[in-house]
Amino acid sequence: MQEGWSAIVVVLLFVGSAVLFVRLRQGSATSDDERGLPRALIGAEIAYAERTFRSVRTRLVARLDRAYRVDGELKLVELKTRARDVVYMSDIVEMSVQRIAVQDEAGEAVSSDAWVVVQNGDTGSRRPHKVRLLDRDEIARLAERYRDVAGGRVTAPHPARSLSQCRQCTHCDRCSATFRDRG
């Protein structure tokens, strides 16, 4: 008789746990929304999303995808859609500029560690990559260099690292004719 009651209690506990589990999964609007995020950011508070920041001091402007507030500082997250699961130097530069713009406009501390979430263009799956951002001086030098290159004050701008990048560029013929090293 006692065994019968025990079995009923166990079954009831099991059913109760199963119902609770299903309800929690259905109720948590964020479970799928947080896919591809690093564990450290799951459940953390989003401070900014799709917002533009300006640093008047450095004349830089940046639009960030998402910033989380974790342990008193902001962590930047950038989504990239790519065929390959890779992070490029350009991602790090872009996020480093975002960091300066947010620091200068919002006055909040922004972590030098950030996350690039790479979404596969075909499957939609996402993977996070932790990156270390460049400091203010490095970005200031790059901004200066950009202004010089775009302003035509650099006689020998650096080419792309690989020729495969050149094949996707609409200036390829012009570049080959001008510099004669991209053939």
Next chain:
Amino acid sequence: MVRKPDDKFVSASEIARLAYCERQVAFDAAFGRRPTLHQRRAQERGRGAHEEFYRESRRIAKASERKGRCFVATLALGDCPETRALRAFRDLHLRRSVAGRWLIAVYYRFSPHLCRWMETRPTLVRASRPPLRALARVAAALVDRTAR
């Protein structure tokens, strides 16, 4: 005062292109930017993914807002160092394990009801302060140990 061209704001994505190819930046500046069909398609795909990412951001932010309101410690103690210690404990310790995250989820599921029930019982809110403060002290000590 007329601003010099170099005083214009430069965007993060423009500077990032420098890491890709300086010559492209120079040619774009001189002749205009002309994305290929492949690049336009990729940009379109990226825009769609970003829109979805933004919608997700809004849902997550909404969920965080809901969570913020239902914290029993906030009801009893207000926003103070003790509640911040409890939140730091949640973020630094509980969120690191599956069991911890499950516990957080269960807590946030039931705490709004508990809060509503407690709101009409000021004696209970007062009585809950000392144990919550004690708990916050333990949480703060654990958080400090982790931070060191």
